[in-house]
Amino acid sequence: MNAAVSQSASPVELKPRPEAQAVPEPQTKATPALSFDGVTKRFANRTATPFTAVEGLSFDIAPGEFVSIVGPSGCGKSTVLNMTAGLDRPTEGRVALNGEAVTGPNVHVGFMLQKDLLLPWRSILRNVEFGLEARPIGKAERRERALRELARCRLQDFAHHYPFQLSGGMRQRAALARTLAIQPDVVLLDEPFSALDAQTKLLLQRSFARTIHASGVTTLLITHDLSEAVAMSDRILVMSERPGRIVEEMDLDLPHRDDPIARQALPRAREAIAHLFQSLHLAEREA
Amino acid sequence: MTSSKAAAHPGPVPVVAPPGTETVRLAWASSLALPAATLLVAVLVLVAWQYLPPALGVPRFIIPTMTDMAAEMGRMWRQEDLLTHLLSTASMAAIGFVAGGILGAGCGYALGLSPLWEKVLSPYILALQIAPKVAFAPLFIMWFGYNAWPKLIVTVLVVFFPILVNVLQSMKTTDRDLVNLARAYSMTRAQIFWKVLFPASMPNLLAGLRIGATLAVIGVTVGELVGGSIGLGYLITYGEGQANTAMVFDAIVLLTVIGIALYWMVAAAEARILHYLPKVAG
Numbered sequence A: 001m002n003a004a005v006s007q008s009a010s011p012v013e014l015k016p017r018p019e020a021q022a023v024p025e026p027q028t029k030a031t032p033a034l035s036f037d038g039v040t041k042r043f044a045n046r047t048a049t050p051f052t053a054v055e056g057l058s059f060d061i062a063p064g065e066f067v068s069i070v071g072p073s074g075c076g077k078s079t080v081l082n083m084t085a086g087l088d089r090p091t092e093g094r095v096a097l098n099g100e101a102v103t104g105p106n107v108h109v110g111f112m113l114q115k116d117l118l119l120p121w122r123s124i125l126r127n128v129e130f131g132l133e134a135r136p137i138g139k140a141e142r143r144e145r146a147l148r149e150l151a152r153c154r155l156q157d158f159a160h161h162y163p164f165q166l167s168g169g170m171r172q173r174a175a176l177a178r179t180l181a182i183q184p185d186v187v188l189l190d191e192p193f194s195a196l197d198a199q200t201k202l203l204l205q206r207s208f209a210r211t212i213h214a215s216g217v218t219t220l221l222i223t224h225d226l227s228e229a230v231a232m233s234d235r236i237l238v239m240s241e242r243p244g245r246i247v248e249e250m251d252l253d254l255p256h257r258d259d260p261i262a263r264q265a266l267p268r269a270r271e272a273i274a275h276l277f278q279s280l281h282l283a284e285r286e287a
Numbered sequence B: 001m002t003s004s005k006a007a008a009h010p011g012p013v014p015v016v017a018p019p020g021t022e023t024v025r026l027a028w029a030s031s032l033a034l035p036a037a038t039l040l041v042a043v044l045v046l047v048a049w050q051y052l053p054p055a056l057g058v059p060r061f062i063i064p065t066m067t068d069m070a071a072e073m074g075r076m077w078r079q080e081d082l083l084t085h086l087l088s089t090a091s092m093a094a095i096g097f098v099a100g101g102i103l104g105a106g107c108g109y110a111l112g113l114s115p116l117w118e119k120v121l122s123p124y125i126l127a128l129q130i131a132p133k134v135a136f137a138p139l140f141i142m143w144f145g146y147n148a149w150p151k152l153i154v155t156v157l158v159v160f161f162p163i164l165v166n167v168l169q170s171m172k173t174t175d176r177d178l179v180n181l182a183r184a185y186s187m188t189r190a191q192i193f194w195k196v197l198f199p200a201s202m203p204n205l206l207a208g209l210r211i212g213a214t215l216a217v218i219g220v221t222v223g224e225l226v227g228g229s230i231g232l233g234y235l236i237t238y239g240e241g242q243a244n245t246a247m248v249f250d251a252i253v254l255l256t257v258i259g260i261a262l263y264w265m266v267a268a269a270e271a272r273i274l275h276y277l278p279k280v281a282g
């Protein structure tokens, strides 16, 4: 069953996790932009045994790489994001950005969520400036950078609109502009498309893919949408149910990273989705 | 299924659609019809007030007619120094409202920033919130004497709690993800407060102020009723002593006008401050 997909002309390079650890990975020598090293996160609760959200996570993301994490809901994907952003500390193990351990919120990461988190009382331009206001840069430069980022996200005509005047897709683009304005080394996207209708979603995925491709920023996308992961990333990490572990890693090596709509039309992309589908055992499971 | 409509316009289409001519004409018609209907109700009530009680044989010292009240208003203006009383009550209500608002909002933000104190004090806040504050008025008179302080303190107390509770509510319910976003941008606690929590509390603060504006008049009135020698509340007790119902009615009308003026000022401020919220119909 599984073999049928990963035969000779396999579009995907499979790396079942246990073996991958035995063989040193043929990664680039450069320091990874983001690395998780044996990270476990437990949450204290009222019972004696703490709740383990994720366990023994180890992975590296190279600079400029676009990696997606897929997994069932509740498997700890957002926990991974919080630990990368420095909002939460791992219970065990180490999270590092450019080789430096993450000890708290820092200037290297920008994140965005399913909710746009735009401040409703600020114009779009002032929202994009928001992240820069904690930085020691002048007002004029802040404005200039915000305007540049808005232009990159094709929102320059809406700079002086308020969030309620924009559609859901435009609001997410504004949130991406705000995220990129701080010029982060790593961008974390936590299901940024899941609150949108199917059509807006496709267009926004393409818009994001272009913008991210043009900026060359390292990106970690968290999603439960398998086709989205295949359409947008260089590599996919599959997480298991609770406690979250990485059960599989998939190198996509597909063209059109800047155009998910074109990529989704490729037969190899469909095969990759089918393979992911199987590795999550979706066929045998119930809701 | 609500999103299906948005799917029809995937491009950059702002939500605000230009109104069609049909809706314009409808809006224009109703924009005149509604105030006209409201005015008609007022006229009907005033006419009924003028002619119904006499027709039913109700004596004028029980329910004075409109013309009696107007005449009494003129007499009070000339002989009872009405302007002084009116200004005294209006200024006391305004001062009490502002002071109670600042104190209530200040305590709301302070408690919102220190969850520990909030937990420690919350039962007392609840108890004080439920306690009828105006009932303290005689106590304050015994403590502070027959001067402006008792009514001012009652007003401040009455205004304080709804504003405190509203602000505190906002501080506790502001989206944690918004705060986390600010944290992720390495903002300090002060920056998070001034850039996120404080502006996010504006709708709640203004709702509290709106309630406070109406309560302020009640606070002052009770203070003046219980132990004053000036103000519209005093005129009410004075009129009662003289069995002058027209005077009592007139004082009540003027108190209502003060309340409406305060409320209207808050509503006007609210319309300016909350311009970023999508307008609700009406």
Ligand SMILES: Nc1ncnc2c1ncn2[C@@H]1O[C@H](COP(=O)(O)OP(=O)(O)O)[C@@H](O)[C@H]1O
Pocket (backbone or CB within 6 Å): A043, A044, A051, A053, A072, A073, A074, A075, A076, A077, A078, A079, A080
């Ligand atoms: N602060 C927390 N305290 C306790 N449990 C938490 C906390 N944050 C997340 N969890 C739990 O950890 C698990 C993983 O959560 P999350 O990372 O949000 O999952 P996902 O994003 O994959 O849906 C969930 O079961 C959630 O209930």
Ligand SMILES: [Mg+2]
Pocket (backbone or CB within 6 Å): A077, A078, A190
């Ligand atoms: Mg999540």
